Amino acid sequence: MRLADLFDFAWQVLRSSISRTLLILLAMGIGVAAVVVVTSLGEGARLYVANQFGSLGTNLIIVLPGRSETSGGMPGVLIGKTPRNLTLEDALALKRSHAIRRFAPLIIGAGDVRAGALSRETPVLGSTAELMDIRHMEMAQGSFLPPGDPRHSQPVCVIGAKVANELFGSRPALGEWVRIGDRRFRVIGILAAQGQSLGFNTDEIVIVPLAAAQALFNTESLFRILVEAKSREQIAAAKADVEEIVRLRHEGERDVTVITQDAVLATFDRILRALTLTVASIAAISLAVAGILIMNVMLIAVTQRRREIGLLKALGATGHQIQLAFFTEALLLALGGAVAGLAVGELGRSFAVQMYPAIPFQAPWWALAAAPATALLTAVLFTVAPARRAARLDPVQALSRR
Amino acid sequence: MRYADFVSFTFASLRAQRLRTVLTALGIAVGIAAVILLTSIGEGLHRFVIDEFTQFGTNIIAVNPGRIQTHGAPLGAVNTVRPLTIDDALALRRAAHVQAAVPVIQGNAEITHAGRSRRVTLYGVGAEFGAAFRMRVALGQFLPEDDPRTPRAFAVLGSKAAMELFGGDNPLGDRIRVGGERYRVVGVMQSKGQVLGFDLDDTVFIPVGRALEMFNRESLMEIDVTYEPTAPLAEVEEGIKRILSARHGSEDYTVTPQQKMLEVFGTVLDAITFAVAAIGGISLVVGGVGILTILTIAVAERTSEIGLLRAVGATRRGILLLFLGEAALLAVLGGTAGLLLGWSAALALHLVLPALPVHTPWSYALLAELVALAVGLAAGVLPARRAAHLDPLDALRSE
Numbered sequence: 001m002r003l004a005d006l007f008d009f010a011w012q013v014l015r016s017s018i019s020r021t022l023l024i025l026l027a028m029g030i031g032v033a034a035v036v037v038v039t040s041l042g043e044g045a046r047l048y049v050a051n052q053f054g055s056l057g058t059n060l061i062i063v064l065p066g067r068s069e070t071s072g073g074m075p076g077v078l079i080g081k082t083p084r085n086l087t088l089e090d091a092l093a094l095k096r097s098h099a100i101r102r103f104a105p106l107i108i109g110a111g112d113v114r115a116g117a118l119s120r121e122t123p124v125l126g127s128t129a130e131l132m133d134i135r136h137m138e139m140a141q142g143s144f145l146p147p148g149d150p151r152h153s154q155p156v157c158v159i160g161a162k163v164a165n166e167l168f169g170s171r172p173a174l175g176e177w178v179r180i181g182d183r184r185f186r187v188i189g190i191l192a193a194q195g196q197s198l199g200f201n202t203d204e205i206v207i208v209p210l211a212a213a214q215a216l217f218n219t220e221s222l223f224r225i226l227v228e229a230k231s232r233e234q235i236a237a238a239k240a241d242v243e244e245i246v247r248l249r250h251e252g253e254r255d256v257t258v259i260t261q262d263a264v265l266a267t268f269d270r271i272l273r274a275l276t277l278t279v280a281s282i283a284a285i286s287l288a289v290a291g292i293l294i295m296n297v298m299l300i301a302v303t304q305r306r307r308e309i310g311l312l313k314a315l316g317a318t319g320h321q322i323q324l325a326f327f328t329e330a331l332l333l334a335l336g337g338a339v340a341g342l343a344v345g346e347l348g349r350s351f352a353v354q355m356y357p358a359i360p361f362q363a364p365w366w367a368l369a370a371a372p373a374t375a376l377l378t379a380v381l382f383t384v385a386p387a388r389r390a391a392r393l394d395p396v397q398a399l400s401r402r
Numbered sequence: 403m404r405y406a407d408f409v410s411f412t413f414a415s416l417r418a419q420r421l422r423t424v425l426t427a428l429g430i431a432v433g434i435a436a437v438i439l440l441t442s443i444g445e446g447l448h449r450f451v452i453d454e455f456t457q458f459g460t461n462i463i464a465v466n467p468g469r470i471q472t473h474g475a476p477l478g479a480v481n482t483v484r485p486l487t488i489d490d491a492l493a494l495r496r497a498a499h500v501q502a503a504v505p506v507i508q509g510n511a512e513i514t515h516a517g518r519s520r521r522v523t524l525y526g527v528g529a530e531f532g533a534a535f536r537m538r539v540a541l542g543q544f545l546p547e548d549d550p551r552t553p554r555a556f557a558v559l560g561s562k563a564a565m566e567l568f569g570g571d572n573p574l575g576d577r578i579r580v581g582g583e584r585y586r587v588v589g590v591m592q593s594k595g596q597v598l599g600f601d602l603d604d605t606v607f608i609p610v611g612r613a614l615e616m617f618n619r620e621s622l623m624e625i626d627v628t629y630e631p632t633a634p635l636a637e638v639e640e641g642i643k644r645i646l647s648a649r650h651g652s653e654d655y656t657v658t659p660q661q662k663m664l665e666v667f668g669t670v671l672d673a674i675t676f677a678v679a680a681i682g683g684i685s686l687v688v689g690g691v692g693i694l695t696i697l698t699i700a701v702a703e704r705t706s707e708i709g710l711l712r713a714v715g716a717t718r719r720g721i722l723l724l725f726l727g728e729a730a731l732l733a734v735l736g737g738t739a740g741l742l743l744g745w746s747a748a749l750a751l752h753l754v755l756p757a758l759p760v761h762t763p764w765s766y767a768l769l770a771e772l773v774a775l776a777v778g779l780a781a782g783v784l785p786a787r788r789a790a791h792l793d794p795l796d797a798l799r800s801e
Contacts, residue, residue: 027692081509292428304703
């Protein structure tokens with residue numbers, strides 16, 4: 001049998017029982033589409049997290065006080081206090097490193113901000129002028145904190161878009177005085193609305209100079225130091241420098257944790273990839289079910305087409321050729337199902353993009369390759385039994401029986 | 403058609419094509435098994451998390467300074483302009499139904515003894531901490547009931563910290579340095595292991611008054627209030643708020659009952675379980691398509707049989723019910739097999755990986771069975787209608 005004959009034969013069979021063919025295509029299509037949609041959701045979430053981390057800053061290194069010997073101790077370090085503070089002087093000493101472009105010391109706390117009779121509790125950040133460049137913040141009005149010696153502070157503050165709206169409504173906020181705790185600050189800038197970023201809403205914060213925050217919260221100790229390395233290659237050098245400088249300043253004791261943005265991102269990446277893979281394989285179970293259906297229908301077909309197969313064998317077709325005919329049919333079905341599934345999956349993806357434009361849903365290439373491949377593989381595997389049964393048919397008996 | 407005839411007819415037609423029946427039911431079975439297995443894992447994780455939390459008791463209310471929450475943690479615990487003090491904690495003991503009010507501050511410090519040192523998590527706590535969180539002492543005693551504002555320099559070690567610092571020696575009565583200050587060890591805690599990524603054994607407990615001095619701050623991170631288990635939660639919350647608001651002038655603190663936290667965790671985990679079950683349920687839909695395909699073929703094959711039935715007096719309704727019954731039976735057979743398959747897979751998984759908690763929620767199992775039945779019936783409708791609408795004359799002639 002020539003290849004063209006083979007295809008023609010399979011095509012005739014598929015066309016003659018159109019509803020059966022369509023139903024099998026539907027089953028295969030659902031499986032492939034499920035895998036594509038589910039992986040696009042997972043991949044979208046992964047890219048979203050990666051973007052969010054990217055918007056936190058580039059080549060970022062985060063220094064936090066405290067260190068834990070067990071890996072499980074991270075949560076304690078994240079908000080805990082330490083006997084020896086991470087101080088502003090520690091931060092200023094970081095200037096000695098060549099690998100560091102700029103850094104911003106950070107104090108964070110809860111404060112109640114009042115303007116006139118209105119009061120609102122917001123997160124209060126104490127930092128320096130460099131914070132804006134490191135975190136890629138944008139101003140809607142006015143200017144950011146003025147540069148200068150971070151040990152001294154002017155009574156000025158920068159407020160988030162939502163805070164400005166809540167406290168001042170439609171009135172201009174620039175130049176107005178607000179009270180935070182027992183201190184007064186003049187509003188010199190309003191941040192551009194950015195929205196939620198990894199659970200932290202930058203629209204709802206107030207930024208004051210570092211020295212003011214120290215006085216406000218009555219604390220010397222910094223919550224974090226954000227450090228920006230000069231380039232991607234110098235991140236490792238900058239990290240080593242930070243550890244060494246702080247160790248020397250802290251009498252040889254290693255009592256800070258230095259984490260790089262890349263390390264955190266890589267962890268998230270791994271977790272989300274594993275999740276996507278798991279969910280995709282759960283969705284792929286439906287492909288196995290579709291395979292079972294193909295096997296079932298093929299077995300029925302062998303019984304129904306007994307005479308036809310008998311005739312083919314009587315005319316000299318070998319068992320091998322009969323098997324090949326069945327495999328061709330199964331491959332065509334799987335291919336059609338895969339194409340339909342990919343199309344529906346793509347439709348589902350664009351629907352998801354319409355619903356949540358912020359998240360870049362996108363099926364990863366491995367899923368686009370693996371889903372049709374799995375469909376083809378299951379189709380072939382589940383056709384083995386029916387094809388062998390057909391090949392073993394005895395032509396004489398097949399033709400003689402009605 | 404009589405009821406008994408109806409049943410025997412359905413069974414007979416399924417038995418006549420055994421392989422076909424088994425394969426069709428297998429499609430449904432795989433779907434159901436996937437759903438059962440996945441929900442079992444989800445439910446197991448749910449119970450695991452709840453157990454981790456409730457081992458400290460359920461009648462706990464946390465009070466944190468500040469009213470804003472970020473990253474799920476109260477920001478006021480880091481720094482705040484409205485501090486919670488030890489006096490606040492003492493005042494809370496007078497609230498209605500309250501058993502204990504434990505001031506807590508947490509941090510990271512180095513402990514040293516005889517040349518060995520280790521960085522551990524430090525908890526500055528009140529004397530009732532051990533009792534309130536159901537943590538037991540292995541050696542010695544927990545921190546004594548001193549005046550919390552001027553406590554003696556006693557420390558209690560977590561089991562891992564004690565092991566690392568003292569090896570097998572008895573640490574009771576020895577002096578250690580915590581963050582550079584000298585403390586006398588009065589007790590060692592029993593091992594608690596890791597709780598949600600928190601190592602509770604690599605710790606040192608010191609009196610809260612001294613921890614505040616060590617960290618040079620005035621605000622506690624948290625006051626943990628335990629109340630009589632039978633007391634109404636709303637009333638206890640009300641009492642706490644009344645006392646604190648009177649002391650502070652306004653509500654500048656957050657009150658979080660542990661039960662609320664458990665509810666939040668519960669809803670999140672339930673949502674995840676449901677989503678995963680739904681993805682597994684796609685296989686069920688494909689299995690339904692399988693039933694639809696096989697029945698369509700069956701109707702075509704049995705056209706003459708249907709014609710005969712109609713000719714001897716079977717109504718359209720009777721034929722419709724016959725095929726629907728066949729579809730439903732296929733689905734239920736598959737569903738039952740899938741239930742057994744999924745359940746045994748879950749048990750096997752639990753045997754292979756004892757660390758993975760598995761629990762089969764019977765409500766989900768029942769739901770999966772019902773869904774299988776519904777899928778079967780829905781898949782049966784089209785072929786059954788086609789069969790019912792066959793003209794008896796044409797059907798008989800087709801042979």
